[in-house]
Amino acid sequence: MAGVTIMEEKEVERRKFLKGAALAGTGAVLAAPAVAQGTKTITIVSTWPRDFPGLGISAQRLAERITALSDGALTTEYFAAGERVGAFDAFDEVASGNSQAYIGADYYWGGKHPAYNYFTSVPFGMSTQEWTAWIRFGGGQELWDELAGSFGLKAIACGSTGTQAGGWFNKEIESRDDLKGLKMRIPGLGGTVMSKLGASTVSLPGGQIYENLVSGAIEATEWVGPFNDYFMKFYEAAKIYYTGGMHEPGGGLAFGMNASWYGTLTDWEKAVIEAACAEEHDMSHSEAMAKNGEYLSKLVNDHGVEVKAFNDDVWDAFGEASAEVFEEVRDHSDLAARVDTNFQQKLREIGGTIAQFEGNFLNQRNRILGLG
Numbered sequence: 410m411a412g413v414t415i416m417e418e419k420e421v422e423r424r425k426f427l428k429g430a431a432l433a434g435t436g437a438v439l440a441a442p443a444v445a446q447g448t449k450t451i452t453i454v455s456t457w458p459r460d461f462p463g464l465g466i467s468a469q470r471l472a473e474r475i476t477a478l479s480d481g482a483l484t485t486e487y488f489a490a491g492e493r494v495g496a497f498d499a500f501d502e503v504a505s506g507n508s509q510a511y512i513g514a515d516y517y518w519g520g521k522h523p524a525y526n527y528f529t530s531v532p533f534g535m536s537t538q539e540w541t542a543w544i545r546f547g548g549g550q551e552l553w554d555e556l557a558g559s560f561g562l563k564a565i566a567c568g569s570t571g572t573q574a575g576g577w578f579n580k581e582i583e584s585r586d587d588l589k590g591l592k593m594r595i596p597g598l599g600g601t602v603m604s605k606l607g608a609s610t611v612s613l614p615g616g617q618i619y620e621n622l623v624s625g626a627i628e629a630t631e632w633v634g635p636f637n638d639y640f641m642k643f644y645e646a647a648k649i650y651y652t653g654g655m656h657e658p659g660g661g662l663a664f665g666m667n668a669s670w671y672g673t674l675t676d677w678e679k680a681v682i683e684a685a686c687a688e689e690h691d692m693s694h695s696e697a698m699a700k701n702g703e704y705l706s707k708l709v710n711d712h713g714v715e716v717k718a719f720n721d722d723v724w725d726a727f728g729e730a731s732a733e734v735f736e737e738v739r740d741h742s743d744l745a746a747r748v749d750t751n752f753q754q755k756l757r758e759i760g761g762t763i764a765q766f767e768g769n770f771l772n773q774r775n776r777i778l779g780l781g
Contacts, residue, residue, distance in 0.1 A: 452486045456496040456513030458616050459489035463637035467568050467693040468512040474685040496614035504561050509670045515663040516597035523738045524748040526598045528553050530660030532731040537569040537659035537694050539759045547755040552748050563671045567686040568662035568693040575651030576631035577643045585726035594630040598734050599656020605730040622646040635705035636697055644712040652718045655727040
């Protein structure tokens with residue numbers, strides 16, 4: 410071009426490129442609702458109470474986020490525990506196709522298959538960081554798909570509370586003998602461990618725990634951690650609060666979908682749901698980590714709660730009973746054995762490396778700063 414410098418030519422080409430890219434980007438954004446082919450409604454049932462700080466709000470936030478990310482192409486009808494079905498009826502509600510999805514803890518379905526426990530949390534298992542790595546990159550999701558698929562479901566991770574508290578007690582637990590005859594609410598394989606040590610355990614939905622603790626129907630309970638537990642007001646019935654327990658070191662919550670319904674979704678619709686669940690999985694864990702310290706202080710300073718840690722003798726008893734429980738799980742079926750084998754292998758690979766790096770750093774940092 411006569412009279413035009415090389416720099417001017419490059420600027421013209423740059424503007425053409427940016428204009429083309431902008432048009433292409435606009436096309437990509439507009440294409441998504443077209444692919445979705447109209448609005449679809451997802452009926453979601455939850456195992457958590459409505460507006461309950463932590464777990465309940467996390468579930469509601471996820472339902473709203475699916476609609477927001479899809480720009481309204483996927484709308485959600487959300488029902489908290491008891492509004493459409495009971496908390497522990499969510500599995501059958503979705504497997505039957507009456508609702509499209511549930512939000513809850515998959516270890517609630519351990520009675521249907523013991524391998525379900527691994528897709529929430531198991532005694533002496535993975536922290537949230539370790540579990541998320543296993544699910545996403547260690548073969549966990551593939552095993553979860555096999556298990557859930559056998560019940561007509563598809564599940565993905567959608568939340569985490571981090572390492573949970575050992576629970577609320579009316580007496581100190583100094584030895585395994587103190588567990589004998591104890592009436593305690595504790596679900597999952599953690600409950601099986603406690604039963605082996607002589608406790609009388611029950612699995613109650615969150616909305617029923619307080620009344621049973623106050624009435625004396627149960628003498629102890631675990632729930633989540635300081636942030637969630639504070640609003641349950643367990644401190645009105647029990648004053649001894651144990652820090653990190655063996656039963657739920659981490660893990661995750663589930664967004665379980667009817668598999669037949671899931672199969673009707675487009676790739677774009679599936680991607681929206683997966684993105685919303687991945688976001689909430691990280692969001693809920695971050696929220697718990699940010700707020701646990703604040704609410705632990707409130708429990709101690711405002712309500713006179715006494716915070717304790719289980720001693721080594723009690724931990725050893727937990728460990729011995731847990732080994733028996735895992736053997737029983739492995740004996741259940743080929744699938745249960747394969748889930749446990751993969752889980753335990755990845756726990757040692759992922760957890761061992763974390764112990765060498767993050768673990769070593771945290772131990773030394775806490776020692777120097779006087780934390781813990």
